[in-house]
Amino acid sequence: MDYDVIIVGAGPGGIFAAYELKKQSPKIKVAVFESGYALEDRKCPIDGVNVKSCIRCKTCSIMSGFGGAGAFSDGKYNITNDFGGTLYEYIGHREALDLMHYVDEINLAHGGAGTKLYSTANSDIKKKCMQNKMKLLDASVRHLGTDINYIVLENLYNKLKDKVDFFFQTPVSSVEVMADGYKVITENGECTAPRCILSVGRSGSKWMEQVCKDLQIPTNSSRVDLGVRVELPAAIFSHLTDDLYESKIVYRTEKFEDKVRTFCMNPKGSVVNENTNGIVTVNGHSYDNPEKQTDNTNFALLVSKHFSLPFKDSNGYGESIARLSNMLGGGVIVQRFGDLIRGRRSTAKRIEESFVRPTLQAEPGDLSLVLPKRIMDCIIEMIYALDKIAPGTANDDTLLYGVEVKFYNMEVQVNEHLESRYPGLYVIGDGSGVTHSLSHASASGVYVARDILSR
Numbered sequence: 001m002d003y004d005v006i007i008v009g010a011g012p013g014g015i016f017a018a019y020e021l022k023k024q025s026p027k028i029k030v031a032v033f034e035s036g037y038a039l040e041d042r043k044c045p046i047d048g049v050n051v052k053s054c055i056r057c058k059t060c061s062i063m064s065g066f067g068g069a070g071a072f073s074d075g076k077y078n079i080t081n082d083f084g085g086t087l088y089e090y091i092g093h094r095e096a097l098d099l100m101h102y103v104d105e106i107n108l109a110h111g112g113a114g115t116k117l118y119s120t121a122n123s124d125i126k127k128k129c130m131q132n133k134m135k136l137l138d139a140s141v142r143h144l145g146t147d148i149n150y151i152v153l154e155n156l157y158n159k160l161k162d163k164v165d166f167f168f169q170t171p172v173s174s175v176e177v178m179a180d181g182y183k184v185i186t187e188n189g190e191c192t193a194p195r196c197i198l199s200v201g202r203s204g205s206k207w208m209e210q211v212c213k214d215l216q217i218p219t220n221s222s223r224v225d226l227g228v229r230v231e232l233p234a235a236i237f238s239h240l241t242d243d244l245y246e247s248k249i250v251y252r253t254e255k256f257e258d259k260v261r262t263f264c265m266n267p268k269g270s271v272v273n274e275n276t277n278g279i280v281t282v283n284g285h286s287y288d289n290p291e292k293q294t295d296n297t298n299f300a301l302l303v304s305k306h307f308s309l310p311f312k313d314s315n316g317y318g319e320s321i322a323r324l325s326n327m328l329g330g331g332v333i334v335q336r337f338g339d340l341i342r343g344r345r346s347t348a349k350r351i352e353e354s355f356v357r358p359t360l361q362a363e364p365g366d367l368s369l370v371l372p373k374r375i376m377d378c379i380i381e382m383i384y385a386l387d388k389i390a391p392g393t394a395n396d397d398t399l400l401y402g403v404e405v406k407f408y409n410m411e412v413q414v415n416e417h418l419e420s421r422y423p424g425l426y427v428i429g430d431g432s433g434v435t436h437s438l439s440h441a442s443a444s445g446v447y448v449a450r451d452i453l454s455r
């Protein structure tokens with residue numbers, strides 16, 4: 001065997017697995033294979049001048065490389081079992097929370113000290129939400145910010161680089177099961193170990209699907225979240241974001257009784273493109289550094305779509321909707337709320353004349369031609385509901401970017417050790433479908449590292 005443990009993917013799941021393995025057992029031999037670049041080489045070509053929108057690089061530097069999809073993220077570590085994944089279903093509520101706190105300690109020890117921990121406990125907003133038929137979910141949120149998040153990753157890499165063998169720009173093409181372990185195959189050769197951790201995130205979802213097919217590991221895929229990213233003046237949401245930073249608010253619509261929720265709130269942040277498997281969707285982030293902050297707050301409004309049999313390809317459905325926006329707008333479409341309500345497209349002129357300055361250069365258009373009516377109706381109803389707790393949300397100039405899609409990796413069947421049906425083959429992080437967030441993905445990495453060491 002070449003190594004004791006092979007990790008595929010250097011996102012939070014893979015990094016924290018490597019960190020914990022080396023911390024507890026310095027002699028253990030660990031290799032990490034990553035299809036993207038090392039942290040300092042990760043550069044998205046969009047500069048707003050020469051390259052204004054996504055040019056679909058072969059390896060997306062936003063989604064791939066050391067730090068994974070989280071590297072340029074807002075660095076919001078939500079310490080909660082209420083959202084961000086279902087890790088607690090496998091390892092228990094207490095253990096999941098303990099691990100998230102442990103990850104928080106590591107982040108603080110590697111550059112995150114001094115960042116703020118927000119909490120929804122005893123918040124007035126909670127009562128206001130209840131009075132207006134909404135629910136504020138409970139969480140503690142560590143906001144590192146994109147800049148500090150980067151520093152933490154840099155420090156973790158510096159700590160690990162001489163102890164772990166990192167192979168960047170080395171996608172693993174397949175995994176083979178051997179009698180006594182696993183062989184990963186790359187363009188540059190093969191590598192073996194008795195234990196293998198697959199932590200390939202969202203960008204590796206298609207690859208993970210293929211691996212599960214090849215190795216006959218059972219999977220299930222039935223959910224996708226679709227919606228828009230809302231951008232409005234930061235002042236409108238300041239009473240929520242100043243106290244809570246990120247508020248996860250759920251609303252059940254009167255028309256369809258569908259649930260709509262706020263997701264990934266970025267006070268004084270920027271809206272950004274996201275490229276998943278060649279499809280451009282929208283996301284957002286914000287900086288801790290006041291100099292990099294904007295006058296706007298952005299957040300997603302998402303409607304969950306659960307499919308029942310015989311349909312099994314929920315991500316395929318989400319992709320088709322996202323492709324529609326790419327077809328009509330060449331990428332992400334932006335529309336004023338006022339234009340949407342009046343049944344007309346936004347134009348460059350209308351956006352130019354509006355009071356909210358977009359932070360992402362997107363194509364003005366008509367989102368009602370992209371999103372299914374039911375989802376559009378749910379979003380409109382939610383915007384009016386939010387207007388009651390944050391007056392101004394339903395202003396004509398509020399910007400909606402579409403589409404935001406939250407792809408859920410198909411759920412890979414794993415046991416309480418996060419191990420597939422093959423002993424020693426672990427599937428963790430967002431690639432397993434068990435987690436959907438930085439804190440849960442990182443916690444799953446620590447969990448399997450400890451599991452490997454204890455066995």
Ligand SMILES: Cc1cc2nc3c(=O)[nH]c(=O)nc-3n(C[C@H](O)[C@H](O)[C@H](O)COP(=O)(O)OP(=O)(O)OC[C@H]3O[C@@H](n4cnc5c(N)ncnc54)[C@H](O)[C@@H]3O)c2cc1C
Nearest residue numbers: 009011012013035064068069073172201204429430437438
């Ligand atoms: C713009 C943006 C903002 C976000 N903001 C937040 C936030 O504030 N808070 C939050 O909780 N979550 C946020 N998220 C989500 C968060 O980043 C993910 O939940 C988290 O990164 C998942 O970690 P992971 O290790 O499971 O996967 P990933 O971070 O996706 O890492 C997987 C890695 O595996 C690599 N890989 C894939 N396939 C292969 C292969 N075949 N061979 C080798 N390597 C491979 C990929 O290149 C990638 O680097 C954000 C995501 C984005 C895109």
